[in-house]
Amino acid sequence: MDAHSAHRAPPDDAASAASTAPAVRLLDVRKTYGDVVAVERLSVEVLAGEFFTMLGPSGSGKTTTLRVIAGFELPDSGRIELHGADVTRTAPYERSVNTVFQDYALFPHMSVRENVAYGLRVQGVPKAQRKRRADEALEMVRLPGVGDRKPIALSGGQRQRVALARALVNRPRVLLLDEPLGALDLKLREEMQLELKAIQRELSENITFIYVTHDQDEALTMSDRIAVFSDGRIEQVGTPGEVYERPANAFVAGFVGTSNIVHRGGREVMIRPEKIRVLAADEHDAGAVEGTVREVAYLGSVTRYTVALDGGDTLVVIRQNLDTSAEQAAQERGRRLRLAWREEDAAHLEEKPTDGGVADGA
C-alpha cells in the first residue's frame, strides 16, 4: 500500500526541483511498432499549469506520445520526466498522471460513483471519504445525483463527464485527454470545450492538461500552447496565435486553418482567407493581385470565394456577410476581383521539403 499512498505526491527532496521543472519533459523519445516509426526522436517540454494540445492528423504520433507519457507504452529510446523525475520505466499506476480515454473506458459493472471512486479505492482511502470525494468530483463536472446509476444508463456526454471526474478525483498533477470529445456531436462538443477550459483554469495551479486532438478548432479554442504533429515529429510548438498566424511551414499552415499559398518572386507566401480584402474599383494597392471568382459558398455568417489568380495560384477569400445577402453573394461567380492584404498578415514559409502544399485543414 505504501507505493499507492506515496505516488500521488512528489517526494520531498524533489519538491524544490519540481517547482521549476516542466510538468512533462520528453527527450529524444522514439517509439516503433515493427517497421512503423510512430514517434521519431521527439523532444518537448510542457510547462506546469498549462493547457497543452498535441494536434495532428491520425497516425501522426500524438496518441502514441500520450500513451508514452501515461506509461502504457515503453519508448524504444529516450527519456520521460514528470516534474523533473525520470519515469521512463515507471509503471502507469506509479505515475501521478491520469487519463481520460477516447472511449471513456468506464467500468460497466460499477456504478458511476464506484467508477469515480475507483482510484481512491485502490489506494485504500476509507469508504466515507471516497464517497464524499467522488460526489465532489461529480459536482465539479456538473453531474450531481447520478452516482448510483450504471454508466450504460447515461448519455455520451454524461459518460464523458464521468470519465473526467474519475481522472480528476485522484488529483493528478498531469491530466491526459485522448480525443475525449471525439464521439460527441458538434454542439455538445463546443459546450464541453469551454467547460474543459474552465475546469482547467480553475485547477491550473495544481494540474497540467495535455490534450490530444485532430480538430484544429478545438485546439485553437482551448490551448495555451499547441504542438503540431506530423509523421511522428513535431512541426511547430506555439500559442494558438503563433501557430495560426506564423506557421513554421506549409504543413502547419495547411493543417491549422485554411491556407492560401501565393508565389511571389520565387518565394512562398501564406495568407489566411479572412485577411484578404476585396478592393473597390477606385482603390489602389501596390501589392494587389487580380483574378476571377470560380466558386462561391454562402455559409451563413460568412461567404467563401475561391478566386483563380491570373498568375496561376488559387486563393480562398472569406468575407463577413456584413452587407451582402445570399443572392448578392451568388452573383459574384465569374466576376473579376482585385485582392490585397496587409504585408504583416502574410507569412513567409520556411523552406522545407515537405509534401504539404495548398491544403485545407478542415
Add this chain to the structure above:
Amino acid sequence: MIGRGRATRIMLVVWAVLIMLFLFVPIAIIILYAFNPSNVQSWSLDGLSTKWFSSTWHNAEMRQALWLSVRAGLFSTAIAMALGSMAAFAVHRFRFFGREAVSFLLVLPIALPGIITGMALNSFISFNGVNFSLITIVIGHATFCIVTVYNNVLARLRRTQSSLVEASMDLGADGWQTFRFVTWPMIATALVAGGLLAFALSFDEIVVTTFTAGTQSTLPIWIFGNIRLGQQLPQVNVVVLFVILLSVIPVTLAQRLTRDTGVLRAGTPVAPAAPAATQAGAAA
C-alpha cells in the same frame, strides 16, 4: 428483406412449429411414459402412475451410475474451467509462436468424432497400463469440456474494451487489483456459463465414456444398456425425465449469463439492472 409478405410469414411460423414438434414430441412421449403404470410401452396408457419413481430411486445400479456421472461431471468441469480460462487469457493477451495452432487444437476435440477421441484415449490408457477408473473418464471428458469454457471466456475477453485494463492501471491499480476489480467481474459470468455447458456436455456423454470407463457405468451408459436389454424400460423413462430437467437448468442459466455481457458499447441500450451486471457486482 425477406418474410415481409403475410403468406411468407405464416409459412415460416408453420415451418418453425413443425421443426419444434419434430424435436420435442419424442421427448414429450418419454416424459409421458415415465408415468405409465404398465411394464409394456404401448399406446394408449392405462391411466397415470408414479410407481416407477420409487422403484427407480431404490435401484442401486442406477444410483451408482448417477453418482459416477455427477463426480465425472464436476471434476471435468473444474479442470475445464481452470485450463480453459487460462488458455483463453494466454491466447487473448499474448502474441506467441504457434498461437493459432494452440487455438485450433483446443477447439478440435469438439469437432473430432467422439469415437476417434475415445479410441485414441483407450489405446493410450491401455498402452500405459493405467486402470480404467473415474480419472480416465474425467480425462476423456475434459478434452471436449475445455472448449466450451475456452470459447466462452475468449469471446468475452474479445468483447471487453481493452482500455478498461489500461484505465484501471492508470487510476493506480496494480496487476492484481486490476484483475480482482475489473477483469474478473467482466469474465466471471462467461466462465460460469462455460462451466455449466461443460457439465451438461459431460453429464450426457456416451461415446468417449464407453472407451474410457472400463467396466463402470455412467448414467448415460446405464440408460443405453437398459434400453438395449429392454428389462427396465419404465425406470429408464423416469431417469430420462430427471436428466432432461437437470440438463435444462444449466443450459438455461448459461444462456442467461451470456446473453448480456455488461459490456458498454456505443448505441446499445441495455437495461441498467441486467443480470450479468448484478452478478458481476456481487462477485466484486
